[in-house]
Amino acid sequence: MGAVSMVGGGDEGDDVVTPGELLGDSAHLVPGRGAYLAPNGRSVRASLTGTRRLVPPPPGSSDQRSVVEVVGLKAHGAVPQPGSIVVARVTKVMARIASADIMCVQSKAVREKFTGIIRQQDVRATEIDKVDMYQSFRPGDIVRALVLSLGDARAYYLSTAKNELGVVSAQSIAGGTMIPISWTEMQCPLTGQVEQRKVAKVD
Amino acid sequence: MATTPMTYSPSQGAERRQKQQQMRRMSQELDWKRSDGRSFHQCRPACLQTGATNAASGSAYAEFGATKVIVSVFGPRESKKAMMYSDIGRLNCNVSFTTFATPIRGQGSDNKEYSAMLHKALEGAVILESFPKTTVDVFALVLESGGGDLPVIISCASLALADAGIMMYDLVSSVSVSCFGKNIVIDPTAEEEACQDGSLMIACMPARNEVTQLTLTGQWSTAKTNEAMELCMDACSKLASIMRSCLKKSANLSS
Numbered sequence: 507m508g509a510v511s512m513v514g515g516g517d518e519g520d521d522v523v524t525p526g527e528l529l530g531d532s533a534h535l536v537p538g539r540g541a542y543l544a545p546n547g548r549s550v551r552a553s554l555t556g557t558r559r560l561v562p563p564p565p566g567s568s569d570q571r572s573v574v575e576v577v578g579l580k581a582h583g584a585v586p587q588p589g590s591i592v593v594a595r596v597t598k599v600m601a602r603i604a605s606a607d608i609m610c611v612q613s614k615a616v617r618e619k620f621t622g623i624i625r626q627q628d629v630r631a632t633e634i635d636k637v638d639m640y641q642s643f644r645p646g647d648i649v650r651a652l653v654l655s656l657g658d659a660r661a662y663y664l665s666t667a668k669n670e671l672g673v674v675s676a677q678s679i680a681g682g683t684m685i686p687i688s689w690t691e692m693q694c695p696l697t698g699q700v701e702q703r704k705v706a707k708v709d
Numbered sequence: 710m711a712t713t714p715m716t717y718s719p720s721q722g723a724e725r726r727q728k729q730q731q732m733r734r735m736s737q738e739l740d741w742k743r744s745d746g747r748s749f750h751q752c753r754p755a756c757l758q759t760g761a762t763n764a765a766s767g768s769a770y771a772e773f774g775a776t777k778v779i780v781s782v783f784g785p786r787e788s789k790k791a792m793m794y795s796d797i798g799r800l801n802c803n804v805s806f807t808t809f810a811t812p813i814r815g816q817g818s819d820n821k822e823y824s825a826m827l828h829k830a831l832e833g834a835v836i837l838e839s840f841p842k843t844t845v846d847v848f849a850l851v852l853e854s855g856g857g858d859l860p861v862i863i864s865c866a867s868l869a870l871a872d873a874g875i876m877m878y879d880l881v882s883s884v885s886v887s888c889f890g891k892n893i894v895i896d897p898t899a900e901e902e903a904c905q906d907g908s909l910m911i912a913c914m915p916a917r918n919e920v921t922q923l924t925l926t927g928q929w930s931t932a933k934t935n936e937a938m939e940l941c942m943d944a945c946s947k948l949a950s951i952m953r954s955c956l957k958k959s960a961n962l963s964s
Contacts, residue, residue: 522960524953525871526879526916542836542878544917551916553836553876555956579960582874583766585785585843617766618786656842659794 540576583617628665641702672706737890759872767873771865775855780869784845798840830912833921836876856899879914882948915946
């Protein structure tokens with residue numbers, strides 16, 4: 507926004523494309539993220555506002571066409587995709603489900619929170635039927651999880667069934683930030699009390 | 710504009726009717742001059758800006774003569790819990806008029822169907838599969854209604870969607886024409902719209918040469934419809950190039 511003054515020399519080589527603009531021919535380019543193949547099958551057009559980027563084809567692949575992508579300019583709010591690592595805050599812990607608010611997707615913060623649930627069988631990889639949800643999570647814990655799928659209408663399905671997934675930061679009953687001591691226990695620095703959580707192995 | 714009286718007078722209605730009838734008679738002439746000096750096939754100058762609101766994911770402000778519209782886009786964000794699961798995204802449009810948008814307070818709220826019409830115009834252009842399960846909210850607010858409101862709302866909304874980074878097949882630009890007897894007049898103002906015989910509104914994606922919405926009111930012959938449609942499509946492609954240059958300008962300013 508602001509005054510409409512022409513910025514001279516601000517756009518060297520960065521060609522900004524808008525939705526619907528022709529990017530190239532489908533004989534030379536494969537549409538990547540932010541581009542699509544037009545219905546006539548011959549042209550590749552942009553679907554976002556941004557700068558155009560060419561990704562060279564991996565060597566040895568059968569298709570020697572480069573992939574054309576459009577990199578959006580505005581920090582587009584993140585949306586959880588299946589297979590992405592998210593950081594969520596646990597809101598409710600019940601007998602078989604823990605519900606969490608997804609706050610970051612792949613280290614990018616979301617604009618508005620999304621709801622996710624961690625089911626009992628997705629908490630850890632071993633002995634999944636003997637999981638006690640209250641000894642894995644507590645409300646207020648920050649967990650790193652993997653998005654399994656889009657889930658149902660209400661929530662995304664998350665999983666912490668890997669070593670590097672689980673509780674990353676938690677507060678003890680006394681109010682201090684706990685220190686992880688094993689993959690099932692965290693200790694409060696103020697009182698020395700040990701609490702049970704499904705702890706993430708952070709390098 | 711004619712002098713607006715400082716106090717309410719009951720005879721205002723009769724005066725307005727007389728003026729309308731006079732205008733209707735004049736507009737049937739072939740050499741009728743429009744009140745703002747434009748020719749029949751000349752659109753109002755367009756002023757477009759993106760990034761008008763900071764809280765929204767994307768926003769745009771448009772001023773076409775006296776019609777001023779601001780559109781905010783939020784999303785993709787979580788759908789309401791009551792909604793059923795859908796594996797494509799949802800578009801939720803809402804058009805509202807401010808109380809001061811029309812000369813008479815509260816008159817603009819008659820246009821309740823604008824929300825549904827905006828939805829129809831945009832849903833053909835947005836790639837709903839790119840944001841499954843989530844919703845994109847489009848809120849349009851008309852600050853001043855100076856005629857040809859819906860085309861301005863549609864064009865401004867598609868600019869806001871492009872600003873928000875929602876994947877679209879193409880920008881949607883929209884233009885309307887009014888017919889007065891044998892005359893076809895493009896981009897009518899509010900007083901021209903009030904005494905028109907019929908109208909045609911087109912919302913199209915110019916780069917793909919596809920029409921997302923066409924609204925026709927009144928009695929039209931085939932030849933007149935063809936002429937009006939060609940006029941509209943030409944104006945739409947010109948408007949789309951203005952929209953594109955607006956997006957590129959704001960992109961270069963921000964980088």
